[in-house]
Each structure stands twice: as C-alpha cells, then as structure tokens.
Amino acid sequence: MTSGPSAKPCDRLWEIDAVRAGRLSFAEEASALRHRAICTECRERFDSDERLVALGRELTDGEEVDLLRVRRLRAHILREAATATPQRRPWLRIAFVAVPAMAFAAGVALFARHPTPVAPAAAVATFSPAAVPTFAATVTAPDITHWSQRRNGNSEWVDLENGTAFLEVRKQRTDERFFVELPDGEIEVRGTKFEVTVEEHRTIQIHVVEGVVAFIRPNGDEVVLRANESWRRKEPVAIASAPRPVLSPPPRHAEENHAPRDYEVAMAAYRDGDYTAAGERFSQFLVDHPTSREAEDAAFMEANSAAHAGRSDVAAVLAEKFLKRYPDSFHARDAATLVARGAH
Amino acid sequence: VNAAVRLPKPVVSKIASDASLLAEVADGDLSALGVLFDRHQSCVRRVLRRTGVSNVDVDDLIQATFLELPRIASMFDGRSDSCASWLCGIALRLAARDRRSVGRFLKMLVSFGRSSPQAMAVTPEKVASGREEIGRFADALLALAPKKREAFVMIELEGFSAELVAHALGENPATIRTRLFHARSELRAAVEHE
Numbered sequence: 001m002t003s004g005p006s007a008k009p010c011d012r013l014w015e016i017d018a019v020r021a022g023r024l025s026f027a028e029e030a031s032a033l034r035h036r037a038i039c040t041e042c043r044e045r046f047d048s049d050e051r052l053v054a055l056g057r058e059l060t061d062g063e064e065v066d067l068l069r070v071r072r073l074r075a076h077i078l079r080e081a082a083t084a085t086p087q088r089r090p091w092l093r094i095a096f097v098a099v100p101a102m103a104f105a106a107g108v109a110l111f112a113r114h115p116t117p118v119a120p121a122a123a124v125a126t127f128s129p130a131a132v133p134t135f136a137a138t139v140t141a142p143d144i145t146h147w148s149q150r151r152n153g154n155s156e157w158v159d160l161e162n163g164t165a166f167l168e169v170r171k172q173r174t175d176e177r178f179f180v181e182l183p184d185g186e187i188e189v190r191g192t193k194f195e196v197t198v199e200e201h202r203t204i205q206i207h208v209v210e211g212v213v214a215f216i217r218p219n220g221d222e223v224v225l226r227a228n229e230s231w232r233r234k235e236p237v238a239i240a241s242a243p244r245p246v247l248s249p250p251p252r253h254a255e256e257n258h259a260p261r262d263y264e265v266a267m268a269a270y271r272d273g274d275y276t277a278a279g280e281r282f283s284q285f286l287v288d289h290p291t292s293r294e295a296e297d298a299a300f301m302e303a304n305s306a307a308h309a310g311r312s313d314v315a316a317v318l319a320e321k322f323l324k325r326y327p328d329s330f331h332a333r334d335a336a337t338l339v340a341r342g343a344h
Numbered sequence: 345v346n347a348a349v350r351l352p353k354p355v356v357s358k359i360a361s362d363a364s365l366l367a368e369v370a371d372g373d374l375s376a377l378g379v380l381f382d383r384h385q386s387c388v389r390r391v392l393r394r395t396g397v398s399n400v401d402v403d404d405l406i407q408a409t410f411l412e413l414p415r416i417a418s419m420f421d422g423r424s425d426s427c428a429s430w431l432c433g434i435a436l437r438l439a440a441r442d443r444r445s446v447g448r449f450l451k452m453l454v455s456f457g458r459s460s461p462q463a464m465a466v467t468p469e470k471v472a473s474g475r476e477e478i479g480r481f482a483d484a485l486l487a488l489a490p491k492k493r494e495a496f497v498m499i500e501l502e503g504f505s506a507e508l509v510a511h512a513l514g515e516n517p518a519t520i521r522t523r524l525f526h527a528r529s530e531l532r533a534a535v536e537h538e
Contacts, residue, residue: 017525021506052531055481056501059394065386073403074381077410078374333525336518 010041016049018330136178140320141165142313157181164197164314166321169211185217194225195321205232205287209325230287259285259292266298270305279305300331307338316342362427363420370417381410384428387502391432394497396486397439405442409435423511429504433512436494443490477535484534492527495520500528 015032018024024032036042136156141147145163150156158167159181169178171191180187183201187194192211197204206215207230215223215231223231266281282302286295303318319338326332360368360379368376385406392402412434420427485493498509499520506524510517 017521021521048532048536049528052481052528052535053500055478055535056394056485056497058478059482059485065389069403070385073407074378074385077381077407078378080407080411081374081377081414333518333521336516337522 010039012039013042013045014330016042016046020049023328023330136172136176137167137169139165139167140317142311142317144313155179160196160198162198162201164195164317166193166195166317168193168324185215188214188216193324202233205283206230207287207290209321228290230290232284232287259289259294262288263292263294263298266301270301270308275305275309279309296326296329297331299325300329300335303335303338307341312338312342361425363422363425366413366417366420366427369413372414377410377413380413380427380431384426384431385410387428388431388435391497391502392435392439394485394501395436395439395490395493401439401442405435405438408438412438424508429498429502429508429512432498432502432504433509433514436498436513440490481531481535484531487534488527488530492523492530495523496527496531499524 012032012035015024015028015035019029019032036046135149135151137149137158139147139149139158141163145165146161147163147165148159150159154173154176156177157179158165161183167180167189169189169192172178172189178189180189180196182196182198182203184203187196187206189211192213193209194211194213195205195207195209197206203215206213206225208225208227210227212227213225215225217223225231262281262285266278266285269275269281270278279302282298282305285292285298286302289295289298292298299318299322303315303322306312306318307315315338319335319342322329322335323332323339329335360376362380362383365376365380369380388406388409389402392405393399397405409431416434420430424430485496488496494513495509498504498512499506504512506517506520509515510520513520
C-alpha cells in the first residue's frame with residue numbers, strides 16, 4: 001500500500017478519477033476511500049489533483065469584471081440581435097433541400113419499379129439501391145477470421161470457417177431467417193448478440209450476450225443457449241450427451257467457490273507477463289463464470305492481455321465487445337483506447 | 345427600426361428554465377436572450393479566461409456566442425437543466441476558429457511587437473506573496489494543448505461532467521476523459537518538478 005519512489009505504482013490509482021467523476025457504486029467508492037486512507041501514493045495523488053484544481057480556480061478568482069462594460073456588452077448584443085437580418089425560417093431552408101431530394105428519390109423509385117430490361121445475371125451486378133443487400137447481422141471479427149456473409153431474399157447466412165466472430169443480429173421478421181453455417185453444425189437465431197469461435201473445422205465456443213441461440217449439429221442434436229450462457233467444446237461427446245433442450249448453467253455454489261480462484265490464476269499469468277496464457281485463462285473464466293462479480297474485469301483483462309500479446313486486432317474486437325456489454329464500466333476509457341489502437 | 349418592431353416582452357419569469365428561454369429566443373424574443381446573458385455570461389467569461397483567451401478577446405467571443413443563439417437555440421436538446429456547458433462549448437469552438445484564422449495569426453504577430461501577452465491573471469501581488477507555484481501552474485496551463493486545456497477547465501474547474509463536455513464539444517466522452525488524464529499529468533509534472 002505504501003510504496004516508495006522506485007516501487008511499482010499502486011494499481012488503484014485510477015480509482016481517484018473514478019471517485020471524482022462519480023463512476024463508482026457506493027460500495028466501490030467506500031472501498032476506494034478506505035484504500036486511499038492507508039495508501040500514501042493514492043493520497044498524495046489525490047492531494048496533488050486537488051491542489052491543481054485549487055490553483056486553477058485561484059488563477060481567475062481575483063479578476064475584477066467591469067460591470068459597466070458587461071452592461072454595455074449586453075445592450076450591444078441585444079441591439080445587434082434586434083437589428084440583424086432576419087434568418088430564413090428553418091422550414092424554408094428544409095424545403096429548399098427537401099423538394100429536390102424528394103424529386104430525386106421519386107425518380108429513383110420509378111426507375112427501380114420500371115428498370116431497363118436486362119438479363120437477370122446483369123441485373124444483380126447493376127448498382128442500384130434495389131440491388132444492394134441490406135444485411136440483418138453486423139459481424140465483428142479480426143482479420144485472421146475467415147468468414148463470409150450472403151443474403152438471398154429473406155434468408156441470410158454467415159459462413160464461419162475459422163476464427164472468432166461476434167454477431168449482432170437485428171430482430172427477424174416472421175418471414176425472415178438467419179443462419180450461421182459452421183463446419184460442424186448450424187446456428188439459427190431470431191435476433192440476438194453472440195460470439196462464435198471455430199478452430200480446425202470444429203466449433204469451439206459459443207457465448208450468447210442477448211437473445212436465444214440454437215446450435216444444431218448435423219445429427220440433429222440441438223443446444224439452446226440463452227443470454228449470458230456459453231457452450232464450449234471440452235469432450236468430443238459433450239454435445240451429443242448434453243440434455244435437451246437447454247444447456248444448464250453451472251451450479252451457483254460452484255461458481256461462487258471457484259470464480260475468485262480462477263480469476264486469480266488468470267491474473268497471475270498476466271502479472272508474470274505470459275499474456276497469451278492470461279488471455280486464454282480470462283476467456284475460459286468468462287465461459288465458466290459468465291455472471292460472476294469478476295466477469296466484467298475478466299472481459300476487460302482478456303482484451304488487455306491480447307493487446308499486450310501484440311494482437312491489437314483481437315484486442316480491438318474484444319474491447320468493442322466489452323464496451324457493448326459494459327458501456328458504463330470503469331474500464332470503458334481504456335477499452336475505447338484499445339478499440340482505437342486496433343483501428344490503426 | 346427593427347428594434348422597435350421587436351420589442352421585448354415586458355415580463356420573463358425569473359424561474360423560467362434555460363430550455364424554455366432558448367425556445368423563446370428561437371422565436372425571436374430578445375428579453376429571453378437578455379435573461380440567458382445575465383445567467384451565463386459570467387460562466388462563459390470565466391471558461392474563456394481560464395482556457396487562455398486574452399481579456400481583450402473575451403468580450404468579442406461572448407458577443408459572438410450570444411449572437412449565435414437566435415440561430416441555433418432550437419438545437420439545444422435539454423440534456424442538462426442548464427445550458428451553461430452548451431454555451432461554453434459554443435464559445436470554445438468560436439475561440440478555436442478564431443485561433444485558426446489567418447487574421448488572428450497576423451494580429452498575434454503584431455501584438456508580439458508591442459507587449460508580451462498575459463492571458464491569465466497572475467498578478468504581481470500573487471507572485472510577490474510567495475506564490476511562485478501559481479505562476480508555474482499558469483505557464484503549464486497555457487503550455488497545454490488547447491483541447492486538453494478545455495477538458496481540464498470544463499471538468500475540473502467548472503465542474504461539468506465529462507458527458508456534458510463531450511456533448512458540448514462534439515466529442516466522445518472517453519476522448520474527453522483521456523484528454524483530462526493527460527492534462528492532469530502534464531500539469532502535475534510542471535507544478536511538482538520545477
């Protein structure tokens with residue numbers, strides 16, 4: 001807690017800003033304040049920041065404002081506003097833009113309804129609003145992931161050959177269908193957010209963030225996953241013997257017993273600088289304890305580990321997923337930085 | 345002549361919200377503009393001064409900010425009860441535009457020949473009273489990149505939330521927090537290690 005100048009900085013320094021910004025829960029804030037009371041480094045940092053604020057306020061506090069000048073300025077502004085050329089009414093400006101736009105849109109619509117007769121194959125290649133497919137799913141995946149997306153009428157497919165992909169599928173209409181084609185099965189969804197990992201032509205892991213996912217094997221076996229549920233390949237027969245239709249979550253008491261220990265194991269790998277192993281352990285932790293108290297930190301640390309391991313593209317995907325799931329997290333700023341780094 | 349046509353309404357409720365006042369401004373009510381000026385000019389002035397705008401230019405920027413209101417008042421989304429952060433955001437954007445303009449650059453070159461600029465109110469009394477620290481702080485604040493300085497002033501000195509500041513400046517809240525973090529680090533280093 002009390003660290004000298006050469007010691008490693010306290011890893012709770014970030015809480016000073018979080019407390020000041022009111023981004024901590026009551027319990028977390030109380031914990032941070034208790035820590036600050038005994039940590040010299042945090043206390044000094046807090047005092048230093050408070051000193052900066054005091055200095056900043058002192059800079060202009062003594063300035064005298066000439067009230068007469070302010071009154072004159074006020075009168076001048078009101079006079080200027082009164083004598084200014086009247087602005088065009090917004091609806092008039094909107095009309096200037098909207099009328100030509102509507103005329104153009106009507107022309108495009110007429111053209112789409114009565115296109116120039118061409119062969120069907122050529123019609124697909126023609127660039128027109130009617131020819132551009134609008135996908136129901138947004139797929140986020142690193143460059144190393146092999147995937148493709150296609151849509152035919154009201155049916156859409158994402159083919160995932162290898163790697164990890166995060167899919168966000170909008171709610172499907174009654175006449176729409178959406179599938180994820182996997183080397184060893186198929187997933188059908190009605191509107192959800194989930195992540196799929198495929199390695200060596202086998203589905204390794206599925207994690208559902210929102211909605212319901214049905215994973216259907218070629219032999220007809222089906223695993224239904226709901227929000228915050230995961231499926232991970234452990235044994236070759238795990239799926240075949242899994243009870244239908246729901247993959248039951250692990251017993252609650254088991255999670256409570258093992259989550260802190262598993263998290264600490266992953267953190268130990270991270271502290272040792274083995275970021276690849278740390279990333280894998282955090283990933284496994286999220287599969288085993290998706291609803292634990294450490295899940296939020298683990299999700300961020302998984303992205304952080306990938307970044308330290310030099311896999312900035314993977315880190316960006318994981319950080320983006322983290323931000324979607326925990327938009328108000330304390331780590332949101334750091335996660336946004338990881339996303340930004342991945343973009344470059 | 346136009347002033348006679350646009351006579352201000354005789355009574356504006358003292359407890360009218362900023363949003364309702366802005367709606368009246370959008371409808372051409374100048375008395376509402378006056379009330380908004382009385383409410384927020386001091387805040388806008390303070391933010392401009394703290395972000396390093398010289399005393400000479402502050403009045404011009406305040407005038408430009410409030411003269412923009414009849415045109416853009418309808419854009420206020422009522423995210424906060426007070427439109428102070430929104431107004432400060434407009435003023436800071438105008439200040440940034442002013443900084444970038446060529447005319448401003450030439451004016452600055454001319455001013456170098458006349459006197460040294462003193463944007464902050466580091467009075468001789470403050471320095472003489474053993475407050476070298478505040479001088480170092482003022483120099484460090486002026487040495488900050490403008491965007492970092494804006495984040496520090498708006499959040500730390502004015503007490504606006506990062507979300508409000510981000511909205512006022514058209515930025516992402518995470519970006520504003522990052523700027524604030526770096527601003528604090530640079531200021532801390534300047535004040536403590538000099």
